[in-house]
Amino acid sequence: MSVDSVFVHKMWNDHELSKMVKGGVPFAMLSDGGGKVGSIYGVYLEDAGVEARGRFLIDPDGVIQGYEVLTPPVGRNISETFRQIQAFQHVRNSQGTEATPSGWKPGKITLKPGPDLVGKVWEVWKTSMAFD
Amino acid sequence: MGEEIKVGCARPTGGPVGETVQTQEEKTAIVKEVKAMITVGKKAPDFTAPAYHKGKFISVQLSEYLGKWVILCFYPGDFTFV
Incomplete structure (x- = not known):
């Protein structure tokens, strides 16, 4: 999920990510224009207008079991x-x-x-x- | 996975589910309150969001995934480098 529109998601998938991952991104790329959802999850950075690298683990009951939030320049460890x-x-x-x-x-x-x-x-x- | 949505000229948008109409000031106060509610062991706030998935534009709601493990990832933006 990012603040980009679904149209930009499509372009990113088609023109770059599909060249890294065969068949393109297998999961849904969510759009959060305005950071409404990101604000509730505490990852929306108002000054920059973007979302931090937040990762939430949600169990089958819909309960958050863990999360990690990084500032933009450092990638995650999958x-x-x-x-x-x-x-x-x-x-x-x-x-x-x-x-x-x-x-x-x-x-x-x-x-x-x-x-x-x-x-x-x-x-x-x-x-x-x-x-x- | 969510239903396919029709795409017009406007950007599809989503947002928190169950939100009522409030003044901007009240909204800000509530968002701050909700922020503090992100706690491990507590329910993940439900939301809807438009999405791109395998060639289609769809609408996704978090609560549709009850019964499964979900990784919800935020990132700064498309075409960022890392």
Whole structure:
């Protein structure tokens, strides 16, 4: 979503993005003229009249599980976005019985919070696990 | 995915859903209030927006995606560099 019109979205897709991604952008490119939606999400930069690089993860119940907002010159890390979604999906599927420690990704251990784990995290989880 | 929309000369627009008519001053006050309501663990504000998707102009409403995970991305503008 940006403040550009759908017509400009089409031009950008057809003339540039489709040359980077075969078949063009696979998802909907949303238009937010005037930044009305961006204002509500807190990402509309009034002075510049554009929207910051805001990224919101919304779960199947419509609840915001996480967000990240960057100023325009620095791009995002898509791998981290996917990792977060996988983590939130894992936690959701466990119905709240599991939590994913720092640096978790599929295949790494999760933690099962409860009285027995208090003060014992150091026994099952090492700081080296926070890194790839 | 949303319904296809007819495109005339005017730019298609969307906006927050459920908004009532207010004076500009009241609007500003409410927007500021709503800004503070973006909190993890809380509902994402619903909205509609025109969109371009695979050769068609469509209208998208966030609440149509209930039941799915959604990544909502904002960016400064088309043809920006990063």
